[in-house]
Amino acid sequence: MQTHPSGDTFRDTLGSIYGVSRKMPKIIAPLTDIRCSTAKPREREYKLFDGQGLYLLVKASGGKYWRMKYNKPDGRAGLASFGVYPEISLKAARDRRAETRALLTKGIDPIESAREKKADRSAASLNNFEAVARAWHASMLKWSPGHSARVLSELEADLFPAIGKRSVADLKTRDLLAPLRLVEKRGALDTASRLKQRTVCIMRYAAQNGVIDYNPALDLAGAIATKKTVHRPALQFERLPELLGRIDSYGGRPLTVLAVRLTLAVFIRSSELRFARWGEIDAGRALWTIPGCQSAPNSFQVTASKTFQSATWFSSVSCAV
Template identity: 45%
Template sequence: MKKSLYPQMKLSATGIKNAQPGPKDYKIFDGGGLYLLVKKNGSKYWRYKYRYRGKEKVLAIGVYPVITLKEARNKHLEAKRLLVDGIDPNEQKQRLYADTMAKYHDTFEKVAREWWSVNKEEWSDDHANRVILSLEKDVFPYIGAKPIKDIKTPEVLSVLRRVESRDALDLASRLLQRCNSVFKYAVQTGKATFNPAVDLSGVLKTRKVQHQASLSRNELPEFLKRLDGYEGARLTTLALKLLIYTFVRPGELRGAQWDEFDLEDRMWRIPAERMKMKTPHLVPLSDQVISLLEEICEITGKYDFLFPGERNRKKSMSENTMTFAIYRLGYKGKATGHGFRATASSILNEEGFNRDAIERQLAHMERNDVRAAYVHHAEYLDDRKQIMQWWGNYLVDAAKK
């Protein structure tokens, strides 16, 4: 007859279930050092008492009923086999726990936040906030808890596809760049062995852009000189100058009203209903713009609009007024009112200003960010103030070339 592994078994599933707490903790042995510890509060714990190198030790196996009698006996048998091999079951348990914790300690979120902390000193506060918020919203919920070294390329792509499916194509592209930087940092610091985002270049959709005719950096000075000598209405000249200095959309400029401007605070607050994306927008006012506004005020300060129509002062300037002026200056097909935004964006990016701050000043945003913009329309404001003053100074110098 085959000898039982548990010749002195005293426990049964029914007996364990019916074991009642007493005035003190007590033990019910199953044989071979395995026992059930019944606490006076009713809790029941599996324990294994053994000796290792002459010392008595106790291995915590688990809690009943999460660990059944059968499972407890199997774990007990595994521990006894370790002892036969000269391995302390408690030390083995600690090693396995340490390995598991080490694996899960360096999660994507943890490493991403570490990367962010290392780099944020090089960024403006607004940009740093923008970066971490985008990761918290669109990346951490999906791969944040995963060990960074176990994340595969398809998992990263799946995260980006979620953003792409919302038609937030610019955001998806920026998130790819940020994930790529996080994985690169993980490889550099030994937390991962490869970068699963590096091969995703070109896989995301891009928005087809219909470019408006715009001036290059080299062409801008000549245009400014011609504008200074424009022989048409002075108010039209001032409108074009204000358009170039603020690089808002032509419709946003034509509809500008005096109550939107705070010269003391040096800010133009365009209400949401007048913006393309239906969100409020802030335009910091440079010294040059303040001077332009003072001159414009002498002409139209008594009206609601900065640029009222010639026939009806209660309506804004015609959308064709500035376009015809550009034609008269000799730039038909070469420049548009909207194109000055592209010119400004190109030059500012070449100068190394914060890309996200430039985009916010251009009032560019993903459609999924529309609601958030009511709260964050002042993002990167310090950077934007610097950008707008630099741009004003640049235009003055360019007109002298």
């Protein structure tokens, strides 16, 4: 080979003219599974390179971790972690390298992309139907404990298993209708109607709190069959003696007879009668003080008619209980 007077070879001279480095690029032999598995720890951590930025970091403790060096779209250096070997195999690490390079060709930083996806998953878990429904349920502070428990029980039984884990932002009218159809199909029309109303309220709550822009449950109107209401005719006044006679001749529990007769005398709600306590009743004065509740916070007093103003009647109730 010809030599320049300065002592450089012809190739060196061309390299200096055209700006080509004398050093040839280092050729990296791809890793193998055997090399990865047999790599032993040293006093200091070291790297086994596979090419295109991917390498296996072998710690002094013996742990082996996949890493990939790359340049971010803005030119800064980046370092991606792909997991631990051998849980993440050589092939899996290469697949992730290919995914990372594909994102970089689109100008996307893979680390930022992963963070955004994680944030989206976290937001989706907070805004799924069950989470929003429970938040709505917790906001109903005026409900009595019993009613609150019944509402939640119905949601847990019929709605949460079907759509509870789905993001409310992804739910369409047809998705909300599907579990209601199942309840309707088994003949529980009243339950289906209540669930439809609560679905509307839950999705309205989501819209009011900025989770969704439109309430798709509004289009459920008329989609569920309703039970036809049968109105019973009012009892004619002249037939009251017949009613009292039938009550007295009733062959069921004596307490039922006494409860019906008391209802006719004082005209209270059935729930107030069923949940009455002896401490509320002054038998000597025939006075019943009904305590308040969440829906009716003020207590009120009921005075029985003369028919029930005897200690004998209250004694009969006590015995029937």
